[in-house]
Amino acid sequence: MATVYEVECASAGVKAKIRIDDVIFPPTSDSWSGVGGARVWGNPNSGNVQWYDDFLFLNAGGATAGHQLFGFGKATKAGDQGDGLKYATGGSFPDGDFRWHCLSVS
Numbered sequence: 001m002a003t004v005y006e007v008e009c010a011s012a013g014v015k016a017k018i019r020i021d022d023v024i025f026p027p028t029s030d031s032w033s034g035v036g037g038a039r040v041w042g043n044p045n046s047g048n049v050q051w052y053d054d055f056l057f058l059n060a061g062g063a064t065a066g067h068q069l070f071g072f073g074k075a076t077k078a079g080d081q082g083d084g085l086k087y088a089t090g091g092s093f094p095d096g097d098f099r100w101h102c103l104s105v106s
Contacts, residue, residue, distance in 0.1 A: 001025075004106050005076065006035070007069070009084060011098035016040040018058070020049060022074060032058045034091075041067070042090030060087075069100050078104050 005020040017035035033046035047059040047066065056072040059065070071082035081101040086093060 003074070004104075006103045006105075007072075007100050008103055009093065009098045009100045011086075011094045011096070014093055016093045017103070020056070020058075022049070039091050040093050041086075042093075045091070072100065072102075076102050076105070078102050 001024050003022040005022070007018045007020065009016050009018060018032055018041070019035050020032045021030060023029045023031075028048075030049035030051070031046065032049050034041045039045045042060065044061055047061060050057040050059060051074065053073075054071065056069040058067040058069070060067065066087055068085045068087070069082065070084060071080075079102065081099065084098045084100045086095050086098060
């Protein structure tokens with residue numbers, strides 16, 4: 001069983017969606033993946049998730065490669081929004097700052 005978040009991110013007129021799976025067991029198997037499009041987030045277009053008190057880290061391979069969703073947590077609900085940062089280079093989504101908006105939680 002898992003909680004699934006669908007999040008839309010926007011930067012410089014470019015929009016992209018992310019699916020985040022918060023898996024109950026085993027707890028270390030939480031993951032994310034880009035939705036639609038080819039490698040929008042770069043290579044890889046998916047990875048593990050690390051939950052922190054004030055942000056969510058989407059690992060894209062390596063110690064620092066990935067993306068952050070500030071203010072995103074397990075209590076996030078549809079309609080919530082905040083800022084993000086794309087660290088990993090590559091893909092059609094711009095590197096740097098972006099805005100996120102939670103579309104759905106199921």
